[in-house]
Amino acid sequence: MIEPIARVTSLYRYPVKGLSGERLATVELEPKTTFPADRAFALENGPSGFDPAAPAWQPKIKFLCLMRNAKIATLTTRYDDASGDLLVEQNGAALLNESLQVPDGRASIEKFFQAFMGKDARGPVRVLTSPGHSFSDLSKKVISIINLDSVRALEKALRKKIHPLRFRANVYIEGLPAWAETELIGKCIQIGTTKMRVLKMTQRCAATEVDPETAERDIDVPDALYRLTGEDDCGIYAEVTGSGKISEGDPFIVES
Numbered sequence: 426m427i428e429p430i431a432r433v434t435s436l437y438r439y440p441v442k443g444l445s446g447e448r449l450a451t452v453e454l455e456p457k458t459t460f461p462a463d464r465a466f467a468l469e470n471g472p473s474g475f476d477p478a479a480p481a482w483q484p485k486i487k488f489l490c491l492m493r494n495a496k497i498a499t500l501t502t503r504y505d506d507a508s509g510d511l512l513v514e515q516n517g518a519a520l521l522n523e524s525l526q527v528p529d530g531r532a533s534i535e536k537f538f539q540a541f542m543g544k545d546a547r548g549p550v551r552v553l554t555s556p557g558h559s560f561s562d563l564s565k566k567v568i569s570i571i572n573l574d575s576v577r578a579l580e581k582a583l584r585k586k587i588h589p590l591r592f593r594a595n596v597y598i599e600g601l602p603a604w605a606e607t608e609l610i611g612k613c614i615q616i617g618t619t620k621m622r623v624l625k626m627t628q629r630c631a632a633t634e635v636d637p638e639t640a641e642r643d644i645d646v647p648d649a650l651y652r653l654t655g656e657d658d659c660g661i662y663a664e665v666t667g668s669g670k671i672s673e674g675d676p677f678i679v680e681s
Contacts, residue, residue: 455665482561591637601677
């Protein structure tokens with residue numbers, strides 16, 4: 426039996442692209458899928474040309490996103506799969522609780538974010554979704570993984586605390602040497618009982634400059650990564666190749 430080289434510390438999904446993540450205890454995955462409801466919705470910031478009847482990949486700048494709109498990090502959101510309700514809070518106070526699944530609910534959500542963004546709205550804010558589509562930064566349906574030991578190495582170099590949720594990953598692991606994930610491209614891995622193939626490194630953008638707790642754009646993470654490693658990458662993307670389940674504490678195994 427192959428011994429695990431790391432373990433899962435936490436799991437997250439991001440139902441609405443750009444908004445806050447939700448911690449999960451466990452997930453069940455099928456081949457070529459994302460985490461359940463991960464990036465299932467996006468908030469169009471002005472006309473994007475997205476067609477729900479023929480969904481295609483769009484760049485993140487077409488939507489509200491932390492790369493351009495740091496103020497959305499002041500909001501905490503929670504999506505309910507059963508009802509479709511999106512709860513929006515700020516500083517512990519509920520601001521909105523409407524369904525993303527029905528026209529009236531989407532209209533209320535659009536009105537809220539239109540007012541919230543103010544002059545930063547480039548046009549009408551519109552809820553976008555299409556069955557089975559994920560508004561990922563990649564055209565493929567992938568799982569994003571962050572090695573916390575690499576984050577700690579970056580912290581040490583900068584002498585600053587870096588909140589791991591800046592990287593908006595699905596799976597956070599520890600126990601793998603810092604930057605060892607760069608050697609996993611093209612390799613098969615197993616997390617819990619789920620098999621995956623590592624596709625590529627994750628290139629980082631200005632979204633990682635935003636502290637998810639303060640909404641301040643306080644650290645130029647891409648520049649810091651480049652100065653430390655010669656690349657602006659941190660984390661890996663993997664495609665699910667075999668059905669399985671992942672839970673916190675599960676082993677991370679590189680298959681021979």
